[in-house]
Amino acid sequence: MTQKSNPALFINGTWQTGNGKAFHAENPANGDIIWQGKAASPDDVNAAIMAARNAFPAWAKRDLNERIEILERFAGLLNDHKDALARTISLDAGKPHWEALTEVGAMAGKIAISIKAYHDRTGTRHGDAPGGGQAILRHKPHGVVAVFGPYNFPGHLPNGHVVPALLAGNCVVFKPSELTPLVAEETVKLWQQAGLPDGVLNLVQGERDTGIALAQHPGIDGLFFTGSVPTGYHLHHAFAGQMAKILALELGGNNPLVVWNAADLDAVAHHTVMSAFITAGQRCTCVRRLIVPTAAKGDAMIAAINDYCDRLIVGAPDDDPEPFMGPVISNRAADGLMAAQAKLVADGAKIIREITRPDPARPFLTPGLIDVTDVKNRADEELFGPILQIIRVDSFDDAIREANNTRFGLAAGLLCDDAKLWQRFIHESRAGIVNWNKQLTGASSAAPFGGIGESGNHRPSAYYAADYCAWPVATLQTDKLVAPDAAPKGVRP
Template sequence: MAQTSNPALFINGQWQTGNGTAFSAENPANGDTVWQGHSASNDDVNAAIIAARNAFPAWAQRDLNERIEILERFACLLGEHKEELARTISIDAGKPHWESLTEVGAMTGKIAISIKAYHERTGTRHGDAPGGGQAILRHKPHGVVAVFGPYNFPGHLPNGHIVPALLAGNCVVFKPSELTPLVAEATVKLWERAGLPNGVLNLVQGERDTGAALAEHPGIDGLFFTGSVPTGSHLHRAFAGQLGKILALELGGNNPLVIWDAADLDAVAHHTVMSAFITAGQRCTCARRLIVPMGAKGDAMIAAIDAYAGKLIVSAPDHDPEPFMGPVISNRAADSLIAAQAKLVASGAKIIREMTRPDAARPLLTPGLIDVTNVKNRTDEELFGPILQIIRVDRFDDAILEANNTRFGLAAGLLSDNAKLWQRFIHESRAGIVNWNKPLTGASSAAPFGGIGDSGNHRPSAYYAADYCAWPVATLQTDKLIAPESAPKGVRP
């Protein structure tokens, strides 16, 4: 059933109707319209930024403990409404309920993690200054920051920017993905109930035009984005020459998972499937390339993974029994993935397990395994869905070379019983997240999250989000002005 969200914008503490074009969002599992409203126009975006700017001085100067108190009330509300919010995530993004619950749990846990990170990585430090007095390190918020949210984690990922930004004293204008507006609306309503002052957090819904109006507005002091490489590259170009604005980009990856000298085939199968197919392959840390040895050992690994993948239940979130994988986000995304598979086959790839689309009307895709070893000039692209490309190599040296053969550098992993191989892999791999005998998708919010190359711009989020939410101010001070006892050299008495 469609939910009409008018008013759909939250500006200066008031819910308002957008003055832009009408748009809607659908449940990817069944095609039902779940949200409809009007996008924010340029004037609406401008009003949101003005509201944030006006709210900024008081919010930045508010006692830190008072800001923490509001954040902790938000965490309590997340806990009280976890079932409701998880259902909203399932409806909006197509995730199974069990996975949506884990997302709400991550949102709740982000509060305590952000507070700890703020104190450890920013906050205020005191020490002795050279020649007497004090050396003090303070951190100040940037001002008004824009947060762009993705569709694959419509609650958790924007929350990972918003929480540390508010904690540091910034005010936020939040633009969620147009594919998942319902989760953003539900989350902002919880922030409203938590007692945020008017203008501190503003919500502007909309499509590309709304995003462009926000990103290009001269009134923002920074932009925090999690999403696709093309959009991140566009933002990077748009911010060129604007030295006073901070841009934090967490983008995708063509992530390698190497399996070598691994005896437990059940573990190999489980960890590979969890790396490649959780969230229907729609995690930026998902394994995209599986690198295994030639010969019987590699054959056995692939057979075990194939058998495990065949056991996965792929269905709508409300299916009984509950599925492991729901749909990808849209029919457009499903069409693109099926076309990518066909292109690989036309280029010489061999299908091990075909990624299929049981219902042509819906974007439900079964997991796919495809051997691309013999494909010449393989394209280095992120296929954001449940398709895993297999590459066979003769030596571990070749496995490392293949793993690093990408313009990205987000995640890489090794499944192996050989500690010496791990020591080589951790030193020679080029990625910001490197796991050993753990799924690639097992990233921790208590650690930095980000990568190198086209996977970002060296501003990792998660625990290190505190770093880009505030800027350091170094001070030497003493409470009394005192002349030195003697003149410096070169000065006559």
Template sequence: MSNIIKSICPATGDIVWEGAAASEAEVHAAVAKARATFADWSLTSFDHRADIAKAYAEKVKAKSEDIALAISRDMGKPLWEARTEAGAMANKVAVSIASYHERTPTRRTDTTQLTHRPHGVMAVFGPFNFPGHLPNGHIIPSLLAGNTVVFKPSELTPQVAEIMAQCWAEAGLPDGVLNLVQGARETGGALLNAEIDGLLFTGSATTGAFFHKHFAGRPEVILALEMGGNNPLIIREPVDIDAAADLAFMSGFITAGQRCTCARRLILPEGAFGDAIVAALEARIAKVKIGRWDEEDIFMGSVVSEGAAKAAIEFEAKLKAAGGTSIRALERDGAFLRPGLIDVTNADVPDEELFAPFMQVIRTPDLDTAIARANATRFGLASGLICDQSSVWDYANPRLRAGIVNWNKPTTGAASNMPFGGPGLSGNHRPAAYYAADYCAWPQAGQVSEVAVGPAMRGF
């Protein structure tokens, strides 16, 4: 008998989705179906595949409110924010088509030929924080390149995946090209052990490292792993304190801190300026509106589950035990968290990513020390600098080790026409977003001649 999985809305406690998890046999059947359809799909023209993707974008637009509701009810994201995610999903098609042409070109001369070929069956593992947009960013470029896909969404956010699959079917995608398998760890394990040609993953470093180890010694399986970060945000004088505080607040607490680009470590100068930034942040934390996803005029909703909220409180306690000094403690009400701040300047704290609205404050005497503290992490996804002096930016930018380095912008800002990823435990050097086309196809080079002419031979 199949295991039943349930999605429980963290804001209300209601069961908002219930269904059977795919068994091992069902997962292998889905992979076999993807394998059987690969040859025909890969041999269709790119224009035909692009037309289906464009039709998918129109279906997503038509169902955007259903998608937003599914996202909000599954993981607690405010409806206004879920609507922006639904919009990004539709816009991803045009960006991916442009990326494919730029990143995987076809060229032919009188003597050479360059084309790009799909890998085969791609397994896509989706995260809970952007359950539509992030797997969408793997699926669309995979299908455009001619791959077939088996998609396992997070068991915490299953609803939007079903809407996505429905949109693809209504857009004219042939049966078996995209295959949805719902489930948790057992379903994911079965997919890892199936006959796949690629694994495209967005999630935690712990899970990504496990996947990397699982496929050790199997270079024929391409891995694209996006694994988050313990991201630093540096603020230096001169800058308007209110503007800096607003940017820091957005960086740390948008989506209740559940973005992989959220600032986890706030690096401030010693002295009065740093004190003023902390005070401004405390004032914003005290008055920010937090509520159910469907409430009007809220900035933050809940975290994904009550368990996640409890884990954040436990993490805060661990930092205090390591020598951190609480500035403003997290406040928990079920799955809702009011943001917290803790000073860890002189504490020996773990280099871990916490998906919650919680920032560690680090005070430094100078810019070089600030940069050194920013780079003191195993991760390398996002980093930021807030300062009005361009000379400070010019100095810091090449010294900050991160795939995304923003100046006077939130760390959570990422452009759709740019790569998304970073070094260290943030990935395996296969950035997503605009560069997703790179891992969805492999280059095929050739020397060509329209007439067979024997080469000049010696010794005859």
């Protein structure tokens, strides 16, 4: 299915054709071209930023309830178009329809959560000032912010930045992943239908050059990014020394799951598989390292997980029966994961369940289990796909040390029946998300999301997004100017 060229840009309330180079997006399941258009040139990016800058004063001064009304209309439109938008996500990202529906549901749910977070964490506070009068805490929007979206949740994750940014009174220039442009286009159309004023939200599509033009533009007051660690590094370096701009980063992790003294092997298998292979392993909270005991206990756990993997259906989103896993995002991503498996084996890893690629022309991968216990100098990197590395250790002390043996710190989990071991784990683990007897890939939007170390900063996209979308202004005030009754000490009467 080949699409006509799309007007790739939405600037100041109008759909426009970009002046950059042509590019296209493919359905990863079958290779069909589902979107094509021209990227935003540097001049186009400048026009989008100027449109946002011009729209900012009126939007920031607009009554909060009016902004909320528009956001709630957007939530209603998401619910009204839930099935259609989910099918667009399946086309763009290869997700099974059941999973894409949950993504649209999370997008709609983000509105109420963001409103509550705004009132809980920002908004306006009144109190008594020392010596009389009022102490007031207000929050102001930054101005024009850029939002960069990833491909794995092309609707939900950029939405997690855009919604709280608009709620706080910012104007936004949104650059989605070049791999999933269609979801961004359809989402912006719903914002337009919701009545968002011209220039408040602008869309620039494109590849690396468009992203560089947006990130380096002097007219933005901040950038909110969810995506890969290498891109996060690039943005962090690009923003170095620009203290006036806020940079919020949600990156990845080499996430550990420790399984210890867990009697229910069916539960171990279920929660491990849900943590490792949902979304074809393309969630930043997916487990990358499974840490289990040596000898028979560990063998039994691994066998149960391997048996569960036998039941997973891998296929296209529209297959019948519906699959658990779709393809990874691209042939390039699949090639990289196959190469990573080969390198682990060359370094001494033992394959328990090999990642296979049934059709070399398409990026469908079966889940893989690889024992890397004997691999020396294991690379501390995020393998973003359905590959689970298994590490066997002799003691729970060793398990905690191994779990923390990463420069990242996004997510960690423990499957265990012993509450005392859980108390040790929650105290000693180094991660921003730490779960007990729950899958790692089910984070709550009503809580902060993000990690420590090289997993990012500011806890972007979830409940604490309100914190980085506005800046606090502390005020002492009284409506009448009066002198004190007595002169201060050291001042003659």
